[in-house]
Amino acid sequence: MGPVLLAFALAVLAWALVVGDLVRRHRPTWHWYLIGYPVTACRVALTWRKVAMLNDLAVSRRPPRGLLGDLVVKGDPVRPIAPRTSFPRATRLGLTVSVRLHAGQTPATYMKASDALVHAWRVHAVRVTSPERGLVLLSAMATDPLQRPGLATAPAELLSALIGALESGGAWVMNLRLVPHWLIAGATRSGKSTLLARLITQLAPQRVALVGIDCKGGMELGLFAGRLSALATCRREAVAVLSALVVDMQERMNACRTAGVRSIWELPDKLRPVPVVVLVDEIAELYLSDGTRESKAEAEQCSTLLLRIAQLGAALGLHLVVAGQRVGSDLGSGVTALRAQLGGRICHRVNDPGTAEMTLGDLNKDAVAVAQAITPEERGVAVCTGPDGGWSRARSHLTPTDEAVATARKYSAMTPELLTIVRALAALEGESK
Numbered sequence: 001m002g003p004v005l006l007a008f009a010l011a012v013l014a015w016a017l018v019v020g021d022l023v024r025r026h027r028p029t030w031h032w033y034l035i036g037y038p039v040t041a042c043r044v045a046l047t048w049r050k051v052a053m054l055n056d057l058a059v060s061r062r063p064p065r066g067l068l069g070d071l072v073v074k075g076d077p078v079r080p081i082a083p084r085t086s087f088p089r090a091t092r093l094g095l096t097v098s099v100r101l102h103a104g105q106t107p108a109t110y111m112k113a114s115d116a117l118v119h120a121w122r123v124h125a126v127r128v129t130s131p132e133r134g135l136v137l138l139s140a141m142a143t144d145p146l147q148r149p150g151l152a153t154a155p156a157e158l159l160s161a162l163i164g165a166l167e168s169g170g171a172w173v174m175n176l177r178l179v180p181h182w183l184i185a186g187a188t189r190s191g192k193s194t195l196l197a198r199l200i201t202q203l204a205p206q207r208v209a210l211v212g213i214d215c216k217g218g219m220e221l222g223l224f225a226g227r228l229s230a231l232a233t234c235r236r237e238a239v240a241v242l243s244a245l246v247v248d249m250q251e252r253m254n255a256c257r258t259a260g261v262r263s264i265w266e267l268p269d270k271l272r273p274v275p276v277v278v279l280v281d282e283i284a285e286l287y288l289s290d291g292t293r294e295s296k297a298e299a300e301q302c303s304t305l306l307l308r309i310a311q312l313g314a315a316l317g318l319h320l321v322v323a324g325q326r327v328g329s330d331l332g333s334g335v336t337a338l339r340a341q342l343g344g345r346i347c348h349r350v351n352d353p354g355t356a357e358m359t360l361g362d363l364n365k366d367a368v369a370v371a372q373a374i375t376p377e378e379r380g381v382a383v384c385t386g387p388d389g390g391w392s393r394a395r396s397h398l399t400p401t402d403e404a405v406a407t408a409r410k411y412s413a414m415t416p417e418l419l420t421i422v423r424a425l426a427a428l429e430g431e432s433k
């Protein structure tokens with residue numbers, strides 16, 4: 001009987017392994033709840049004390065010095081106590097543990113230890129947040145949720161665009177009413193153009209004017225020309241378009257002043273001008289100068305005009321979405337000043353640490369580190385800021401170019417005419433003839 005039983009046990013084990021592997025591949029959530037979560041929860045419980053001690057999360061109630069006879073001796077604190085944790089709670093493909101902070105500790109200490117937790121718990125990532133004073137929440141993710149993000153949904157609102165999915169599984173939404181201006185950074189092939197295409201397809205069906213500034217000869221934004229109220233393809237045209245927008249902005253200001261309101265959103269529907277979203281592809285093209293006086297003057301003009309629109313445009317329905325491969329202070333002080341006005345930030349994979357720092361550094365140092373860890377294979381993955389001041393990893397929904405172009409064409413009849421800009425561009429054309 002012995003060998004028969006052994007063979008039977010081995011067969012059951014082999015069957016369980018095969019079924020387990022099938023479930024893991026085809027039903028990862030079931031696999032997580034049945035096997036992954038219990039195993040990881042045990043790992044959290046068994047390793048917590050050791051990880052806490054090795055990463056300075058544990059503290060000793062006794063002072064690190066004491067008296068030995070007449071001698072004062074110093075040494076490592078004895079019997080350090082690890083912070084109290086809650087029972088690990090399962091989430092979809094992850095778990096959360098809340099930790100009560102020792103007096104004097106801050107969430108930053110836990111952020112530093114997150115890498116050690118990743119290895120000890122054998123999970124994809126651990127994020128640290130602080131939902132209330134004295135408490136940190138450690139959220140562990142078993143796998144990268146952005147590898148195959150689900151299609152998130154969000155309510156359709158004016159000036160709001162569903163861009164993709166957040167690491168938490170929620171919808172990644174760019175709402176220009178909540179955050180009026182945005183900076184998007186990313187190296188070549190990181191997913192910037194795909195994101196801009198996604199934004200255009202989402203805004204195209206709305207009563208919104210889209211203005212493009214693409215000084216790479218209009219190669220990217222030119223594809224959507226049918227739905228653009230104006231397109232500048234060189235810096236000279238950009239200056240004309242931005243100057244016309246500033247004139248338009250002054251008219252909007254006058255309209256608000258006459259009606260005694262603070263923003264165009266308080267104007268009656270009949271009087272409210274159409275909101276304008278200015279999309280700038282490759283910001284560096286506007287700021288770089290070849291050293292000639294004319295080029296320097298143009299760069300300075302662009303810088304001043306963009307800054308004016310960013311400073312005053314939000315209440316007047318003028319919004320900036322500025323994208324670039326490299327955003328650094330070497331482009332001039334104007335870029336740093338502009339960045340301060342662009343509250344929304346999106347950072348894809350970047351080539352230089354300076355760009356990640358410039359995009360996210362003034363908001364959150366941990367977000368910079370996470371953006372720098374995005375690999376070339378993770379196209380469309382970015383670190384984005386939210387309206388509440390927080391940040392998250394996210395991935396845009398892949399919108400193929402032909403689909404975006406078709407959508408722009410479909411809604412081309414909805415393109416509002418911005419007369420000031422059309423006249424400015426016509427005047428420029430007249431000058432060059």
Ligand SMILES: Nc1ncnc2c1ncn2[C@@H]1O[C@H](COP(=O)(O)OP(=O)(O)OP(=O)(O)O)[C@@H](O)[C@H]1O
Nearest residue numbers: 186187188189190191192193194379380396397398
């Ligand atoms: N969200 C995404 N999911 C999957 N693939 C993506 C995603 N976004 C972009 N890609 C892929 O990455 C490639 C590069 O994307 P994209 O052209 O948008 O990059 P880019 O940053 O604009 O590059 P460049 O500056 O050279 O134009 C494309 O082939 C696209 O299919």
